Amino acid sequence: MNIALLGHGTIGSGVYELINLNKGKFSGNFTDIENRRSSPVITKVLERDASKDLGDTVGKVVTDPKEILEDDSIGLVVALMGGMDFEYEMIKACLKAKKHVVTANKAVISEYFQELLNLAEENGVVLRYEASVGGGIPIIGSLKEEMKINRVTEIKGILNGTTNFILSKMTEEGADFADTLALAQSIGFAEADPTADVEGYDVSRKLSILSSMAYESIIRDEDVYKRGMTDVRAVDIEMTGSLGYTIKYLGHSILEENDLYTTVEPVLFKEASIMSNVNSEFNIISITGDIIGELQFYGKGAGKDATANAVVGDVLYILNMDADRKPESLRLGRNLNKAGTSIFKGKYYLRANLVKQEDLDRVLAAVETVADRKTVIVNEDKVFVVTSVIAADRFNEMTELLQKEVPEIFYARIYE
């Protein structure tokens, strides 16, 4: 079976090296298998630019999708263009042409999960997407395995390398958000338009894919409560650090009977905790099952080789699959009540910049509407508050009103 690659960008070139250029042990998986003298290779690479040079290798650059869709020798397509519409159309076309598909595209998977799985099943082929969540961390496969025995009730994780890099760097250097984002952009750790990362869409897509699988129900990106992490400032890093906490950007979902709770937001973990010590481009994902308890998986959430490793793992799965055996289909039909964020409870840290005379009173009065007790530190033109335990929905409502009067605030729930 020949393989086609859509996109020879960062991850695509990593996949090309692993499969075609003998980096890693890919080809070693085939020497023992009868009837297969040599390992499968990528014969065609779809690129917009025909002049893309693959060197003196077996793969050939093509610019017309038909060259892949109508090539019967190609049984498996690795879709790594990124973006939304074109990749979505290509994945659909490949599945309809009865070609297996492996992708790392979390946007396409989270948006069209059910449709694409159905399409694969109807056409007797397989869709794999391990690299769409957690980069190199083998979370999709592990979640499927644990679900054979467990009812999964909770997922939480640091799921975005860009924002974790920014927060780690700010913590390490005491730098401010804007400068650190600019640094991340300059070294290729953040996109020119960082919205998807810093506003939580990327985390939300990953959380929605894992949650859909775990809770057996389609959970869409827009079902997930999300709050960006662009309001965090050096002064927050400093103050929360002096309180013994580290700021992390967390995705978290909980299933309780038929009620689903989700959130993506900046939170605080104790410095002496596992989550606080997941730094830079590393990710961590925690899943909790009723039999196994909590499992956590840590690894590189981004980067060429680690992500390519996950993609090629999927490729190997398909190549080693028994042709006569139908892959297990995912159950996604459960009807869940999207129940908001009320299950997430904790003390809150809040910082507000005081501009007008009356701002301090406004902040304290607003916090008092939801918190029984609070600790207050006033420092020049800022007030810092740590509250007693409050449910997330109540605190979010309060801050929404408060922000109309005192716009520059940052807040985060404390995980203890």
Place this chain on the structure above:
Amino acid sequence: MNIALLGHGTIGSGVYELINLNKGKFSGNFTDIENRRSSPVITKVLERDASKDLGDTVGKVVTDPKEILEDDSIGLVVALMGGMDFEYEMIKACLKAKKHVVTANKAVISEYFQELLNLAEENGVVLRYEASVGGGIPIIGSLKEEMKINRVTEIKGILNGTTNFILSKMTEEGADFADTLALAQSIGFAEADPTADVEGYDVSRKLSILSSMAYESIIRDEDVYKRGMTDVRAVDIEMTGSLGYTIKYLGHSILEENDLYTTVEPVLFKEASIMSNVNSEFNIISITGDIIGELQFYGKGAGKDATANAVVGDVLYILNMDADRKPESLRLGRNLNKAGTSIFKGKYYLRANLVKQEDLDRVLAAVETVADRKTVIVNEDKVFVVTSVIAADRFNEMTELLQKEVPEIFYARIYE
């Protein structure tokens, strides 16, 4: 295919509940498979005591191994007796009788790894042992997966729940070793004879299984350098804590070209680190591959349900296996040079109790033979030293000599 269970102890009863008593989702894995109307069950349970009561369930207690070995309806045996000789003989007999075997017995696997794998292959059956390392953590399967693409070069982990519970409890409560061991024994977290746990044999067996797989060479328990953790005292917890460190009991192996380095010993991690925050019965295992980088897996390293989960995962693998397909065999024939501990380098913490007048001078003179620089704290009848960076083999040699003169010492390398 019927299943037999050897041993209805803690893990055995957990496995029985998952497979026979509809705890968890085990039976749900079979409703979709054609030609299989109902899920496989445990029909026989081998126990020494015939009066063992399984209640009104489908399983029957037997005391004669022949009842299982000669029962052709039994295709899979789950070996959870523990101990060494009897379980080893039973596993061999089952494989020879062409029955698949699943076991959690790390002693048997690490001692007879190659022989048992060969026996399984010769008889066309499968031997699985996921629960032998890391309890509920899916490390054996994950390691096999990553090895399809990666050359693994390093493994390290907190691999023993008993000693991690003791160290966590000592750290939490400032309690001493003997009291905490007694507490662990009283609540079933430590054996009456704790030697295997506190002297490192248990960690060494687990490390040798993972290292054998990862480095494709039989690494035996006795190849692993090990040092017990019975010398740690409340005063060490207090002093290392005040220096910002946490004491953990670590297994660590590194492969560099053909040189294998292994160690099992107490070490110090910074309080703000992932390793320091793996507490009580939880385990963590880190593997490093040349493509994927570092992956870490965290979960319950012991306990009825989590370990039973891992065992039943192996059972499911075998039940869902394609009968015509030979399982991939492990490569274990590589010839490695057992190169000791010289690759492990770091600052050292050392505490010595001063009994005789000349003890302080002896300790400082001994440390000076290996350390360029050192920080010394003398406190009543004890001396605490933190050294510059030293290779493990040099420090170990020095302390061996020193202990002849100043017997009560504790030392640990610092991981930074």
